[in-house]
Structures are given as C-alpha cells and as structure tokens.
Amino acid sequence: MSRFLFSSLKNRSAETLNLLKRSGQSKRFHSSSYLRSARRTTIPTVTEPIPTSHSWRSYIIPTALLGGIGGALIFLHYNDERRAIPKGQGKDCQRCTNEGPIIGGPFSLIDTEGRLVTERNLRGNWVLLYFGYTSSPDIGPAEVQKMANAIDVLESKKNLKVLPVCVTIDPQRDNPSQLRAYLKEFDARIVGLTGPVAAIRQMAQQYRIFFRKVEEEGDDYLVESSHNMYLMNPNMEIVRCFGVEYNAEELSEAIVKELKKTGT
Template sequence: MMPARFIKLSLLRRLGAVRAAEVPPPWQTRLFPVRGYQPRGYSTGGSSKYDRPMRQPVNESNPRPLIYYIVPSAVLAFAGLATYVHYNDEKRAQQTSVPKRCTTNRPAIGGPFKLYDTENNVVTESKLRGNWTLMYFGYTSSPDAGPAEVQKIADVVKLLESKYDIKIKPLFITIDPQRDSPAQLKEYLSEFDPRIIGLTGSISAVRQIAQEYRIFFKKVDEIGQDYVVESSHNMYLLDPCLETVRCFGAEYEASDLAEAITMEVQKASSSSTN
C-alpha cells in the first residue's frame, strides 16, 4: 500500500494537468458565448415602425441629356446680349441727340408745344433746343405794359450782342390768338426788332403753353370784339437744354436784364467745362 503522501502528490499533479489543459495558450483567442441584445423601449412584436426594412437609395446613374443644359444657357446668354445692346443704343442716342447736362434736373416750368410763326411754319419746343431763349407772353393790342416789355426785349438783344457778344433767341407768344394772326404779329414785332420771333396758334394750344409756363391771362372789359387781356408780364430765360433757369418780372430794366442773362450764360459755360 502506497503512502498517503505519494497519493496526495499524484492527485495534485493530475489536477494541475487538467487545469493546464483548460487554460488556452496566449496566442489563442478565447471565445465567449454571445448573449442576445434587446434594446429597451422597442417592441418585439413586429408591429413597430423600426422593424420595417430601410428604404433603398434611388439609383440616379443615368445622366440627363446634354441639351437640357445647353438650351437654358443659350436663352440666358441671348437675353443678356439683347439687354446690353438695348442699353448701349439708349445711351448712344442720349449722347448724340441731347447734351449730357440736359438729362438731369428737368424744370418744373415748361413743356411741349406746337405753334406757328409769322410765316405759318410749325414751331415746336425742339426748335428752341441748342439756343438760349428769352420768352415773353403778350398780345399786340396791349395798351401800355405790353409795348414797353417788347421794347425791353429788343434792347436786351442789342445789349447782349454788342456788349457781351452773346446771341439769344427772343420769343413773343401771343395770348390773344383770336386777333393776333401771323400777319398781325409780323407787322407788330417789326416795329421793335425783326429778330423777335412771334408765335400764335389755336386757342387750346395757346392755353396749353400758358399753363405749362404758369402764365395767367383772361379777358376783361369785353364789349363785343373789343376787350383787354389781363395777364402776368413775366419773361423766362431758357438754356439750350430748354430748362427754365430764370424768371424776370416787369421791374427789371434792360441793362439789368442783360447782365443777369450774361451771368447765367457764363455760369452754364463754366459748369460744362468742369
């Protein structure tokens, strides 16, 4: 019979061999059992929206036709070119027909008109463009103030040419077209200065231009065909762009009027050169 000590050592050796067999070597991966994972808060009954299959992305591998991009680009390019050409045409027309200074600060007094001179020629506002103009509204039958103002215009024209070397276009517009025919205007104005241009027209045309230049007039003391026309006696100075730059009342003398006109002409000339 073996001693108890040897039996004990034998058992310990066997137990160590079993444990060594159970422990895998360091280079061998140890496998653990995988437990099932169930997230909290989600149903397992198959009715949840999270159990539905994910939507597959749409395959857009087929490219669009090339014409799909060419046509809109061509339309936009053509529209841009047309706009550019139209803008240049308008700009070129303004530069050739109207001075640059005439495109800004349009006057509140004045406007288009169509009248007739003493030779029955049509005169519109375009005929005045490019010249300094002294405009007066009167009538040939005026008893006192009218002739004095027309004489003042004649004196101003002479002073401007002789003293200041400035040419100006004097304009006499009748406010009595019923009696002031072209022939009557010509005979009347020739007594003062034949350079004064007389204009007349229909009653409606005369009323229109009088309203545009804020001229008041009306018939008074009317007895049959004999009457007096009451009106304001203002003179307007128009620059070559047809802008009304000054308004002169009856209190101006011819010399004062000539100096004021010269100052405006020189001011415009200096501003245009800057």
C-alpha cells in the same frame, strides 16, 4: 300649503320677468363665442347689450371713406403746388434758380410766316421767352421793347446770342401777319408765335402764365396777364424768370451772369 307655495312662486316668476323686461335684457346680443359654447352646454349665459354690426359699420365705413378722400385731396393739392412753383422761385420771380425747372413742356404753334414751330425747333439756343399780345396798351409794348433792347446789348456789347420769342395770348386777333407787323416795329429778330386758342391755352398752362379777357365790349377787350420773361437754356429748361421791375440793362446783365455760370 302647496297652493300657497305655487302662488308665491308664480308671483316671484312674474316679478323677475318684469324686471328683466325693464332692464332690456330681452334685447341682448349673443356673440359668436356664446353660440359656439351653447352647443357644448345647456346653461345659457346672459351678456351685456352691445351695438349690432349694422350700427358700428354705419360709423366705420363713412369714416374710412372720408379719410381716404381727404388723403387723396391732400396728395393732389401737394402735387399741384409742386407743379405750380419752380424750385428756388417761391413767390419772388427774381429768385428762380437753375436747381431744375418744373414748369414748361412741349408745344406746337405757328410762327409769323405760317410755319409750324415746336419746342424742338428752339433747342440749341438760349431763349428769352415772353407772353404778350399786340393790342396791349402799355405794359406789353414796354416789355417787348425791353426784350429788344436787352438782346441788342447782349449781341453788340457782350457778343452773346439769345433768341427772343414772343408768344401771343390773344390768338383770336393776333394772326401771323398781325403779329409779324407788330414785332417788326421793335426788332425783326424777335420770333413771334401764335396758333389755335387751345394750343395757346395749353402752353400758357404748362408755363404757368395767367391771362384772361377783361373790359369786353363785343370784339374790343383787354387781356389781363402775368408779364414774366423766362430765360431758357439750350435744352429748353427754364433757368430764371424776370418780372416787370427789370429794365433792359438789368435784364441783360442778369442774363450774362446766368450764361457765365454754364461757361457760355
């Protein structure tokens, strides 16, 4: 009888062990709470298998990193949009208002006489600012002529003085003497500014002026660019910008309205 009971118990123990192996209980994970309780009692507790610390970290850490990177990119994109679009302007250059400029900045260039000119030298004047170049075949000369005509109307008919300034976006070819000869054909009152390529690019970036070389054949090329004119107040803050759709009369009238708003 005892031999039969021993054999029966042995078979049941083997079956139980096989059942536990098949169910995966041999791979169970003991939590810290179980380990603490094990010190107080000798009765072991079988817990359900859960992912190890390595497995959940492999999901949480990449997710946190991706979330942080995504948030940083959204923040930078938002701030870049705020820098690129003047308040009240949006996509329409005509709608730029005097709510406060968010473009522009300091610059250091050279005038047509070879003298250093910074934004501080222009303070105290209403300024009409244009970015162009002397080799422009069509739009450039038309815009400079429009600027000259508008300034003439403002001075002769409205008794208002606005300083016209033309900054070249082609400093490789537009040295001071070249720029001086070019602007003199339109109006000697126009201040021409040129300088090192890096300085021109920096100023163009600050004023959100787009330009690039096109149709290059050696030293011969054209420059594609935006053709906006900026009206700036005596504090060198942008009050309004004008596109190519304005003619000289419309430009001068719009400038008069802006100056009247400030009591000038």
